[in-house]
Amino acid sequence: MLYQVYQLQDDFAATWRLWARSMLGLLNTGLTGTKRFFADEYFAALEMISRFQLTHTRPDFAIAKVPSGNSEAEVTEQVALDLPFGKLLHFAKDIETPQPKVLVIAPLSGHFPTLLRGTVETLLRDHDVYITDWTNARDVPVSAGKFGVEDYVEYIIRFLEAIGPGAHILAVCQPCVQGLVATAVMSQQNHPCTPRSMTLMAGPIDPRESPTDVNEFAVSKSLGWFQTSVISTVPIRHAGGGRRVYPGFLQLVAFMAMNMDRHRNAHKKLFEHLAKGEVKEAEKIKTFYDEYFAVLDLTEEFYIETIDRIFQKAELATGDFMYRGTRVDPGAIRRTALLTVEGGRDDICALGQTAAAHELCSSLRPHLKRHHLQANVGHYGVFNGRRWENEIYPVVRNHILAME
Known part of the structure; x- marks a missing residue:
């Protein structure tokens, strides 16, 4: 059930991401002069919402x-x-x-x-x-x-x-x-x-x-605990449907929990950079988290x-x-x-x-x-x-x- 719950939450969040991206596109290109009626923080918030997701495919190495x-x-x-x-x-x-x-x-x-x-x-x-x-x-x-x-x-x-x-x-x-x-x-x-x-x-x-x-x-838990607590079955919609895995999103949560203050501060800085139009500084943080939030599952x-x-x-x-x-x-x-x-x-x-x-x-x-x-x-x-x-x-x- 663990994987199914995650998938359901991600499907729900996808609706909000789509809305945020649509609003950004509309306000930036579709309505001339509209942007001046909105605070910069509003656009920053929309971009933060649009980025609220994990990805499950390998990013490009992009070494040309x-x-x-x-x-x-x-x-x-x-x-x-x-x-x-x-x-x-x-x-x-x-x-x-x-x-x-x-x-x-x-x-x-x-x-x-x-x-x-x-x-x-x-x-x-x-x-x-x-x-x-x-x-x-x-x-x-x-x-x-x-x-x-x-x-x-x-x-x-x-x-x-x-x-x-x-x-x-x-x-x-x-x-x-x-x-x-x-x-x-x-x-x-x-x-x-x-x-x-x-x-x-x-x-x-x-x-x-x-x-x-x-x-x-x-070493603090038994193997049985790990099997029952963190192992889940891949939903049937994926090519590996039915395979028992340790989901990548759980590992990400574990890693982030070790340095939660650092990740929280990084996203606070990202919001501030976006609101101030500091594109170069924001891009550095976005690039890191685009990679960090790309996760893969391990076989059980x-x-x-x-x-x-x-x-x-x-x-x-x-x-x-x-x-x-x-x-x-x-x-x-x-x-x-x-x-x-x-x-x-x-x-x-x-x-x-x-x-x-x-x-x-x-x-x-x-x-x-x-x-x-x-x-x-x-x-x-x-x-x-x-x-x-x-x-x-x-x-x-x-x-x-x-x-x-």
Whole structure:
């Protein structure tokens, strides 16, 4: 019923959004001179109402050009591999000089991979970039089967096979676990497409280290509670009708609740900018929330297994992680260089949780290991923003280049 209630509320709100957009169009273009009879706050309020919605389709990455040497290179998005629960997206550049191939492993946690647009855009300066483009579970027919944590690992391996030997991986947040598992599995198999390097950024390799509110919540409830309280069935109107999912709108609510004052103040500023006609300032806030309010659903099995295996049991950290019936041994990683990155003010993945990968990768020689602690950045600052571009990215670039 949870999803049905949300859908009913959204259908009701759609009427008000349509009315607000119609009024804006009418007053701005249809009635000459009418605008002067209304306060600027009225137009700002109409636009705020028109924006009151979540979207469930991936926004465009909209990366048309990137700096390349002394010029710019055109970027074209290409689907390199299309699988039911996700695509391998390639940002092909119009250049002749080969560059290191990097697979960005995006989180599957309620948002689309476009949340990493800034990460990708920066990497494109010096790399041939691919990204995991996860599909909204509500759009995947039940006939496509299930998609759990081990399926995620399998997708990473298949994506690396499609890219070919010599690639590097960069995992952000939650999939640091799956990225490390995939590399260990491929190392155990002496797979020719085992990545040359892996960069793990702000991920819960060992969530028992300095647990945050997110970690404590995950272990405070039983799996049964999560299944009955947050799992819902996709309405029949969608392609994935009948599939059991963890709805993206619930994850968004959870994220916003952690910093509600910040989001409230941001929308207050947006209203003020709109009322004052400060278009540039308003656009920055609108762009962020257009992305932030684009949500996707997770399959029930992926969400529950993530809570169970990654957070509650910490199977990777304890040495109990199994992949297709075989125990995963990070100690088998001998030639893939490791870089871990953490933010000093990360309230989602705290200090030590990602660095735990170094102890697990016990066979790596010291010169193949590096840890970077970025002071004064929160979770998103690790992979987006000024400090990512100016201080963290150079470390990542050099790490990758050293293995070329």
